[in-house]
Amino acid sequence: MNFDEYPLMSQIKETKEVFWINSKYECINISQSGGLSIEDIQDAEARLKRFAPYIETVFPETAENGGIIESPLAEISKMKTSLEAAANHPIQGRLLLKCDSHLPISGSIKARGGIYEVLKHAEDLALAEGMLSLKDDYSVLKDNRFKEFFSRYKIAVGSTGNLGLSIGIMSAALGFKVYVHMSSDARQWKKDLLRRKGVTVIEYSSDYSKAVEEGRRQSDLDPSSYFVDDENSQNLFLGYAVAALRIQNQLKDMRITVDEAHPLFVYLPCGVGGGPGGVAFGLKILFGSNVHCFFAEPTHSPCMLVGMMTGLHNQISVQDLGIDNITEADGLAVGRPSGFVGKTMENLLSGIFTIEDSKLYKLLSMLADTENIYIEPSAAAGFPGPCLLMNSDEGKDYIKAMGLWGKMNKSTHIVWATGGSMVPETIKMSYYHKGKTLIAENPCNFQKI
Ligand SMILES: *Cc1c(COP(=O)(O)O)cnc(C)c1O
Numbered sequence: 114m115n116f117d118e119y120p121l122m123s124q125i126k127e128t129k130e131v132f133w134i135n136s137k138y139e140c141i142n143i144s145q146s147g148g149l150s151i152e153d154i155q156d157a158e159a160r161l162k163r164f165a166p167y168i169e170t171v172f173p174e175t176a177e178n179g180g181i182i183e184s185p186l187a188e189i190s191k192m193k194t195s196l197e198a199a200a201n202h203p204i205q206g207r208l209l210l211k212c213d214s215h216l217p218i219s220g221s222i223k224a225r226g227g228i229y230e231v232l233k234h235a236e237d238l239a240l241a242e243g244m245l246s247l248k249d250d251y252s253v254l255k256d257n258r259f260k261e262f263f264s265r266y267k268i269a270v271g272s273t274g275n276l277g278l279s280i281g282i283m284s285a286a287l288g289f290k291v292y293v294h295m296s297s298d299a300r301q302w303k304k305d306l307l308r309r310k311g312v313t314v315i316e317y318s319s320d321y322s323k324a325v326e327e328g329r330r331q332s333d334l335d336p337s338s339y340f341v342d343d344e345n346s347q348n349l350f351l352g353y354a355v356a357a358l359r360i361q362n363q364l365k366d367m368r369i370t371v372d373e374a375h376p377l378f379v380y381l382p383c384g385v386g387g388g389p390g391g392v393a394f395g396l397k398i399l400f401g402s403n404v405h406c407f408f409a410e411p412t413h414s415p416c417m418l419v420g421m422m423t424g425l426h427n428q429i430s431v432q433d434l435g436i437d438n439i440t441e442a443d444g445l446a447v448g449r450p451s452g453f454v455g456k457t458m459e460n461l462l463s464g465i466f467t468i469e470d471s472k473l474y475k476l477l478s479m480l481a482d483t484e485n486i487y488i489e490p491s492a493a494a495g496f497p498g499p500c501l502l503m504n505s506d507e508g509k510d511y512i513k514a515m516g517l518w519g520k521m522n523k524s525t526h527i528v529w530a531t532g533g534s535m536v537p538e539t540i541k542m543s544y545y546h547k548g549k550t551l552i553a554e555n556p557c558n559f560q561k562i
Pocket residue numbers: 221222223275276382383384385386387388389390444445489491492531532533
């Protein structure tokens with residue numbers, strides 16, 4: 114295939130950082146995309162409410178929020194000052210961090226989609242068996258008769274780590290037999306933690322796509338086994354999309370307006386696409402043309418970027434372009450994007466930027482120093498977003514094309530921190546020190562973000 118017509122392609126192949134603006138983006142209000150609408154998101158939210166009494170009893174850390182799995186939206190003014198100093202340029206508007214790094218139960222954005230999909234499957238099974246009705250108090254699900262019932266069923270998933278944690282912890286708590294197929298990038302501590310919970314972990318020496326393929330194959334051979342399909346699952350996607358309803362309320366509580374005069378910018382780290390895609394889809398349904406969503410990917414795993422830019426979606430992988438898909442951002446180490454997400458977001462996503470691994474560490478150290486918040490490398494990928502938007506030619510052109518020049522001082526930027534609170538203390542500190550060392554070695558390189 115010849116991709117010379119794409120001006121960014123040679124830089125992408127050389128794993129240089131790029132900022133791609135989606136030429137197919139339409140600044141419009143929508144009521145549906147890919148056949149999914151607000152009703153589907155509300156249905157998912159209602160299901161999570163039905164399960165709240167159960168979640169509250171089984172995971173006491175969710176009790177203060179009544180069994181609803183949600184994370185804080187925090188203003189990070191000190192981090193903003195540090196970013197401005199590093200980029201040598203002001204960031205107009207407010208800078209907020211969505212702390213999915215600190216979601217209860219599994220400490221990453223996967224606690225939205227992954228847990229939701231397991232709950233949906235459990236509900237479907239129990240309803241079909243006549244053991245449960247929609248009006249019941251779902252805390253009965255912790256009874257032994259339900260555990261015994263669910264133990265007759267299996268759940269399987271392929272994962273780079275965090276999806277496995279979410280699916281594994283939730284499925285094991287309900288009583289399912291769980292099989293997590295882990296790619297080579299998955300961190301050892303994630304595998305160890307799952308094994309301690311009674312989950313069967315199968316390890317692969319190849320990347321995420323292979324782990325998914327093999328997991329699916331084994332699961333399909335067994336009629337009692339349900340495969341969580343990270344690439345194509347609408348349930349997973351809707352579980353993520355519920356975040357938009359929740360953040361709408363959090364913004365209201367903070368008295369932050371989103372309208373034509375007050376644009377909202379959201380920066381989401383992207384792997385296969387389900388997490389950031391689901392969240393961005395929900396935001397576009399709720400805020401329409403007033404929200405602008407950008408994905409962030411490692412320079413060595415820009416799968417959604419090449420899929421959306423070429424329009425080939427899941428018909429192209431980064432390996433097809435000679436890119437190795439090797440990154441320390443384990444949650445983003447995906448070589449082939451979800452075609453379903455790429456197509457659903459085709460006209461809704463504003464753009465995608467890529468980031469070098471070394472910057473992920475620098476950014477997570479900066480966040481720890483300024484705000485005392487610790488996140489994992491993948492979760493820091495969104496931080497260059499506000500600087501790129503205001504500093505780069507691509508960003509400035511976008512702002513002007515959208516008629517937002519002059520409104521930026523009334524804007525809000527949300528960087529989505531997608532994981533980190535489950536990282537063991539020693540590893541957390543090694544990430545932090547690695548970032549400090551990299552900043553000490555090369556502070557200048559940082560001014561380009
Ligand atoms: C999985 C993950 C993402 C991206 O989600 P996808 O659905 O794979 O795109 C981002 N950050 C972290 C920490 C993750 O674990």
